[in-house]
Amino acid sequence: QGDQAIVDWMKRFGVTTSFQEEGALIQKRAVNFPKMMKMSFRDNPDLAQTIAVMFAAKDIYATFSGLETLRVKETDRVAALQNELKKTSTLFDYSDRYDLHQLKGIFQIPTAPIATYNDHRMAMSFAPLALMGEISIENPSVVEKSYPGFWTDLEKAGFVVVYQ
DSSP, X not given: OHHHHHHHHHHTTTEEEEEETXXXXXXXXXXXXXXXXXXXXXXXXXXXXXXXXXXHHTTXXXXXXXXXXXXXXXXXXXXXXXXXXXXXXXXXXXXXXXXXEEEOOOOOOOSSOXXXXXXXXXXXXXXXXXXXXXOOBSOGGGGGGTXXXXXXXXXXXXXXXXXX
């Protein structure tokens, strides 16, 4: 399951999760982020969007593999990532071998709204960028498919969520 895999993967980046009766406690510690990563998403392709956005924000160059199925999800998630990450001045190059290479620009908080393409994972993967500055996400109700309380839970965590 991707939800469990992300807990293990995030440990590399100083984020630990412990599950308690009240919910999940997420803590972070300072770590030195790598400048380059190779990651296979063969077993958990749905995590690619979350990791791609995080790597872009942290200026990590990455090569992703195992993304074959992302073109046939709610949307073409590879194309959606390419389009929306351009708004952060981050370019992604996609090869025929299903590798996604993160090419660097200088990461910036997007000033244009992030399109979700009617895909819940697009909204949820870009939302944490609000930790770095104000962002806008089109069609936020797409999260209803998998996590109806997503925006409420972000508010409980201290995010400011404004519906327009």
